[in-house]
Amino acid sequence: MAAAAQSGKATTVKTTFSRETSVSIDIKADAAIVWALLTKAQDYPRWNSTVTSIEGNIALGGKIKLKSVLDAKRTFKLTVKEFVPEKRLVWGDGQGNRVYTISKNENGTVTFTMTEKIGGLMFPMYASMIPSFDQSFEQFARDLKGEAETIMNSK
Amino acid sequence: MTTELFTQEFETNRPQLKSYLLRITASIADTEDIVQDTYIKALEKLSTFRGESSLKTWLFAIASNLAKDNLRAQKRWVENVTDITKQAALSNQQFFQEAMHIRATSPQGQFEVKEHIAFCFTCISKSLPLEQQLCIFLKEVYDFKVSEITTILNTTEAMVKYYLHTGRSKMISVFDGRCALINKEGVCHQCSELNGIFNPKQNTQQEIMKIEIAREAESGNKEHLFDLRMKILKELDPFQSKAAELQLHHLEHNRQVMEKY
Numbered sequence: 001m002a003a004a005a006q007s008g009k010a011t012t013v014k015t016t017f018s019r020e021t022s023v024s025i026d027i028k029a030d031a032a033i034v035w036a037l038l039t040k041a042q043d044y045p046r047w048n049s050t051v052t053s054i055e056g057n058i059a060l061g062g063k064i065k066l067k068s069v070l071d072a073k074r075t076f077k078l079t080v081k082e083f084v085p086e087k088r089l090v091w092g093d094g095q096g097n098r099v100y101t102i103s104k105n106e107n108g109t110v111t112f113t114m115t116e117k118i119g120g121l122m123f124p125m126y127a128s129m130i131p132s133f134d135q136s137f138e139q140f141a142r143d144l145k146g147e148a149e150t151i152m153n154s155k
Numbered sequence: 156m157t158t159e160l161f162t163q164e165f166e167t168n169r170p171q172l173k174s175y176l177l178r179i180t181a182s183i184a185d186t187e188d189i190v191q192d193t194y195i196k197a198l199e200k201l202s203t204f205r206g207e208s209s210l211k212t213w214l215f216a217i218a219s220n221l222a223k224d225n226l227r228a229q230k231r232w233v234e235n236v237t238d239i240t241k242q243a244a245l246s247n248q249q250f251f252q253e254a255m256h257i258r259a260t261s262p263q264g265q266f267e268v269k270e271h272i273a274f275c276f277t278c279i280s281k282s283l284p285l286e287q288q289l290c291i292f293l294k295e296v297y298d299f300k301v302s303e304i305t306t307i308l309n310t311t312e313a314m315v316k317y318y319l320h321t322g323r324s325k326m327i328s329v330f331d332g333r334c335a336l337i338n339k340e341g342v343c344h345q346c347s348e349l350n351g352i353f354n355p356k357q358n359t360q361q362e363i364m365k366i367e368i369a370r371e372a373e374s375g376n377k378e379h380l381f382d383l384r385m386k387i388l389k390e391l392d393p394f395q396s397k398a399a400e401l402q403l404h405h406l407e408h409n410r411q412v413m414e415k416y
Contacts, residue, residue, distance in 0.1 A: 030313035043321060046328075151320045152313070155301070 008141045010134040018119025021133040025141040029148035031086040047147035050140045178277045180227045181410040193218040216307040232281035240409040263400040266353030270398035271346040273388045287322030295385040337372040
């Protein structure tokens with residue numbers, strides 16, 4: 001059975017001690033292109049309007065410093081925890097993990113999914129201070145789809 | 156294919172192989188070595204050439220593989236290479252004395268703005284990751300198709316497209332920010348400055364306006380301006396042009412500076 005088409009609409013599930021935001025989008029491009037875009041740190045600001053900069057090497061165990069449009073004053077210091085080429089990338093810190101997955105579909109497209117879960121025992125104390133990720137996630141997915149499909153369709 | 160016929164075909168391709176390798180290594184000596192090694196390796200493997208690609212594609216594949224192992228090809232420079240090397244040249248009296256001597260005595264010692272534009276692209280392209288640099292030259296200057304580049308670099312079509320797109324975007328952005336020929340706010344005027352030094356009797360502004368990329372700068376079409384820059388590279392052979400000796404001397408200088416940087 002074919003998987004349902006993924007539109008790029010974010011969803012958030014909240015509990016007392018955690019919050020999980022997820023977005024999925026179908027991309028008409030080779031998984032290698034999507035993977036290359038996700039793993040070349042210095043190139044992010046060129047195509048991704050949600051990221052101001054990423055310093056460091058996106059590779060297993062690599063340390064990266066990410067600045068996001070969502071919280072311009074803050075630098076997120078993250079560690080790359082999983083790195084499976086063209087399939088799965090995970091980075092995170094003590095508060096949570098960002099998981100990227102790429103799955104190939106029968107029709108030649110790929111489905112890109114991005115999920116971030118934050119939480120812990122202290123989460124209820126600062127939950128209200130963390131902005132919603134929904135809009136930023138949807139923009140990230142749209143930017144990735146746009147760039148990957150532009151590359152795929154280039155001559 | 157007989158050895159004689161192969162050698163004849165190789166000689167037809169030699170100028171393009173040489174200019175490609177020079178633009179990748181920025182070294183005359185390494186270029187000569189890799190061209191020679193390409194000939195030897197191709198001759199050794201001639202019996203395995205089945206004609207599945209053109210001979211030119213096959214030779215470029217061998218040359219590219221050799222270049223990828225070359226330390227000077229691997230060495231990456233920085234986007235503002237021309238600023239760094241300019242400072243080094245200004246404090247190096249010998250460099251200018253040699254350059255002026257070449258200008259005065261060599262039949263290939265003319266200074267032409269167009270030649271310097273090509274030279275400048277060669278230097279700045281070394282700030283790209285090597286794969287992107289190779290793809291840009293193969294596609295934009297040596298007219299290989301994406302499918303042929305996959306053969307030359309032994310990679311997938313998707314990755315060639317990725318390297319081309321990202322490399323091209325990066326170079327457009329660098330030149331848009333730096334090059335005063337296409338951006339009035341651009342910080343680099345080196346081609347104009349050098350024209351003033353080497354051709355003091357010329358009106359530099361008039362010389363600049365002879366170049367299509369400068370005339371069309373007002374259009375603001377960055378993709379088109381990049382294509383015009385590539386057209387200049389396509390039309391020039393850095394070993395055969397009227398400015399070859401002067402520009403090769405300058406390239407050697409820049410490479411030596413960047414090797415210590």
